[in-house]
Amino acid sequence: xxxxxxxxxxxxxxxxxxxxxxxxxxxxxxxxxxxxxxxxxxxxxxxxxxxxxxxxxxxxxxxxxxxxxxxxxxxxxxxxxxxxxxxxxxxxxxxxxxxxxxxxxxxxxxxxxxxxxxxxxxxxxxxxxxxxxxxxxxxxxxxxxxxxxxxxxxxxxxxxxxxxxxxxxxxxxxxxxxxxxxxxxxxxxxxxxxxxxxxxxxxxxxxxxxxxxxxxxxxxxxxx
Numbered sequence: 001x002x003x004x005x006x007x008x009x010x011x012x013x014x015x016x017x018x019x020x021x022x023x024x025x026x027x028x029x030x031x032x033x034x035x036x037x038x039x040x041x042x043x044x045x046x047x048x049x050x051x052x053x054x055x056x057x058x059x060x061x062x063x064x065x066x067x068x069x070x071x072x073x074x075x076x077x078x079x080x081x082x083x084x085x086x087x088x089x090x091x092x093x094x095x096x097x098x099x100x101x102x103x104x105x106x107x108x109x110x111x112x113x114x115x116x117x118x119x120x121x122x123x124x125x126x127x128x129x130x131x132x133x134x135x136x137x138x139x140x141x142x143x144x145x146x147x148x149x150x151x152x153x154x155x156x157x158x159x160x161x162x163x164x165x166x167x168x169x170x171x172x173x174x175x176x177x178x179x180x181x182x183x184x185x186x187x188x189x190x191x192x193x194x195x196x197x198x199x200x201x202x203x204x205x206x207x208x209x210x211x212x213x214x215x216x217x218x219x220x221x222x223x224x
Contacts, residue, residue, distance in 0.1 A: 002059070002180060004035055004045060004063065005058075007033060007036065007045055008019035008045065008058035008059065008061050008077065009034055009058050010033070010172075011031060011032075011033055011047070011061055011171055012056065012057070012061065012172055013043055014059040014098070014154055014171045014172060014175050015031055015047060015053055015056055015188070016053065016056075017175060018031070018053075018098065018175055018178070018179075019054070021086060021179060022102070022103075023100040023101070023102045023175075023178055023179065023182060024053065024100050024101055024102075025101060025211045026052040026053055026054060028100075028101040028163075028206055029098065029099050029100045029101050029163065030046065030076075030078035030080050030081075030084070030098075031046070031047050031096070031099065031100075031171065031174070032045060032046035032047070032081075032084040032096065032097050033045050033095060033096040033097075033170075033171045034088065034095045034096070035063065035092050036069075039160050040060050042065060042088075043063055043064065043065055043066075043068040043071055044063070044064050044065075044066075044084065044085070044088065045061050045062070045063055045064075046061065046062050046064055046077045046078050046081055046084060046223050047061060047062070047077075047078050047163055048060050048061065048062050048074075048075035048076060048077060048078065049075070049076045049077065049078050049079050050076075051075065054184060054197075058110045060074075060075055062074045062075055062077040062078075064077050066083060066085060066088075066089075068081045068082060068085055070109075076180055079103070079138065079139040080138065080139055080143075081218075082099045082101055082139065082141055082143070082144045082216075083097070083099065083139075083143060083144045083147055083165065084099075086141070086144035086145060086147070086148055087144075087147070087148060087151065087165070087167060090148045091148075091151075091153075091167065092149075093169065093221065094167040094168070094169070095166065095168070095169050095170060095171075096167065096168055096169075096170055096171035096173070096174040097166070097167050097174060098165070098166045098167075098174040098175050098177070099159075099163060099164065099165045099166075099173070100163055100164045100166070100178045100180075100181075100182070101163040101164075101165070102164060102178070102181070102182035102185070103182075104182055104185035104186040104188075104189050105130075105158060105164045105181050105182050105185040106162070106163055106164075107185065107189055108130075108132070108158055108185050108188065108189065109132060109158040109159060109160055109161060109162055109163060110161055112132060112160060113132065113188075114130065114131050114132050114158070115129060115130040115158070115181070115184055115185055115188050116127050116129045116188075116199065116201045117129050117201055117202050117207050118184065118187065118188060118199050118200065118201060118202065119184060119202070120195070120202065120206070120210060121180065121189065122181075122184045123178060123202065123206075123210035123211060123214060124175060124210050124213050124214055124217075125155065125176075125180055125205055125214070126154055126155045126156045126177060126181070126214075126223070127153065127154035127155055127179065127211060127212075127214045127215075128154060128180055128207065128211055129223075130157060130173075130184070130185075131150045131152070131154070131156075131157055131158070132150060132157070132158040132159075132160055132162075132216050133147050133149065133150035133158065133159050133160050133163075134146045134149075134150075134160060135145040135160040135161055136160065143159070143162075145158075146159075147159055147165055151165065151167070153218070155167050155168060155174075155177045156177050156178065156180075156181045158181075164178050164182070165178075166178035166181060169221040184204065186197075
């Protein structure tokens with residue numbers, strides 16, 4: 001029996017779901033989670049590179065250490081493993097990372113537009129606006145650092161000319177963050193079609209209250 005059988009199944013289920021929802025193409029995007037019981041090893045489970053989701057099997061998922069090196073004989077880990085590793089180093093509260101290439105969020109990323117706080121749910125679940133990173137070449141340490149700067153203490157960020165990264169205390173919550181970003185991005189793009197000011201921000205006092213709720217949830221997830 002595989003030591004990480006349940007975690008493999010969970011990550012595999014999430015990959016199938018993000019493909020079903022159209023958040024990724026067959027070969028695009030990636031996902032990872034911290035492995036329970038890994039202790040000081042700091043092992044992660046990450047999707048492999050160049051394996052289409054419709055052919056992905058739980059045993060294809062790759063266990064890597066904090067240097068991004070496979071911990072066992074397996075497929076090659078995602079080319080964006082550096083992105084995942086840097087987020088885990090910077091954010092001790094994060095247990096899972098999902099990177100998607102959904103259409104409307106990618107439209108905002110290509111246009112270089114931060115998605116402002118326009119609906120209540122995004123502030124409570126993401127922490128405020130979905131900020132956009134500086135451009136960096138895919139798969140590089142530069143991209144990983146740029147993503148972390150844009151992410152800050154929030155649960156999602158846009159990667160310029162690229163896509164979305166979402167994080168959470170579980171892999172399912174990270175997936176739902178990415179799904180929410182896509183829905184909010186669609187609302188934003190359509191509202192902007194009404195002209196300047198079409199996508200109106202929430203009132204500042206409401207944003208402040210909802211950001212406090214977001215921080216309360218973060219503390220609760222860490223048991224503080």
